[in-house]
Amino acid sequence: MVSINYSAREVCCKIVYYGPGLSGKTTNLQYIHSKVPQDTRGKLISLATEADRTLYFDFLPINIGTINDFQAKFQLYTVPGQVYYNATRKLVLRGVDGVVFVADSQPDKMDENLESLANLEENLVEYGYNPDELPMVIQYNKCDLPGVMSSDELNAKLNQKGRPFFHGSATLGNGVFDTLKLIIKLVLEKAKATGKGEGAARPAAQAAPAPPAPSVEKPYPETAPAAATAPAPEQQAAAVAEAPVVDQPAEVAVESQPLAATAEPESQPLAATAEPESQPAATTAEPEPREELSREAAYRPYPGSEKASTERKAPALGRSQAEELPAEALGRNIGAGTSDRQEQQSTVASTPQMAPSLRRRGENKKRGFFKRLFGIK
């Protein structure tokens, strides 16, 4: 489904390029990547075999800009066309909003086209889609090659439902943008609010205005112990207690933990029984500025999902704090009971790849926790 994120202020649609192996799906994305303005696209990611066959998917995020204060984003994916990759192919289809079916126009590829089309419908149905209602555009690719089939021949076999189609050559770029623009149009059309006047990303006048987030950034410390760099007042006690863990043998650090540690905010998870502790999220978080910087937007090459949330914080639909969940829903923690502890230990055992020293530290630190929890001296 089209995902609408009111916090990040973006509308995001997923478009999947489907079709038989070697039909040119990846080439479509490569062409798009090479031609659209840099600030419009993100990185093209290809999970491919050494022979450049798609193994899992290609992924290209496109951001066509801000409209009514919402960013319009499209995530383009390709599937692996080879028959035996159906397991991963199907995964890519999950949550799709529109499909481009890239067929190979060469006569000897018709069977593969048909098989792939049938497979597409099958997978869509398994996900609960009605294939006839999903926005879809067909691209008859490789029309630059000699001896390819005509529109009529291709449509007769592959387009009995009368879907929109283009002839294309992904290597030359013919039809690539026509296909993309049409599928985006269809997806947007389908996503339109059914009711009148409602819907996200209405004109700015209707949305509550909000101040931009403050520009404060702390670099992630590369060397200093994390605790020491965050001298938030309510955390200082914790910092003092925790910091030695970094350099000293864990055993010592653990022993030095006062049992009164339940009072420190850091012990949230185990403080489930101490009621007053249980609404920290609401209280601690507010004073902290969001990490993002408005000024950053100026030089970010790709206005990706990073940005939007910094700019504004008001909901588009006029929902607000009134909608907030009860405070208890938040801070109340799970009891760290016996089963928790057991699972915790088994986790450690099941992560053999952890360096021994790290593991020991982890165990010791954890033991410190449980000591605190159960009041063991």
Next chain:
Amino acid sequence: MSDDSLIIYEAEITKIDNLLKKMLKGAEAKCALLVDKDGHLITRQGFTHSLDTTALAALLAGSFASTKEIAKLVGEPEFSVLFHQGKKDHIHMSIVGERSILAVIFDDRTTIGMVRLYAKETAQELSRIFQEILDRHEPSPGISNEFADMAQDKLDDIFQD
């Protein structure tokens, strides 16, 4: 499938962000991403500036999706936690409720055990929030006609050979 969209409002995101912040502080981890299983980034906290979070979200979702299929094939309902260890940075991923993934990136100033402990709790709290959101059974409002029309108008400018 096509109508199970999750409508998350600002107030809920704030709540989620606060939980993530609390977790990062407690676990002394670097950053956290919350991603839906379709590969969309829901929110992120911590030091994500140098990260391509859009790509990360898509890859994390893909990674989890394939792991889930692997689980099925070996007769497990789900591997609920994934952990990748790097030279310097490590990543811990866990499932939140039915449809989201919590990824925590951390380095050697903390431990996998701490991260796991906090991530587990946070995942449980997050899944409670998601459940409440789902329980609203709120249909997607769709996007406004104006938004769709204006976006469509932009296409010709952006996609030129």
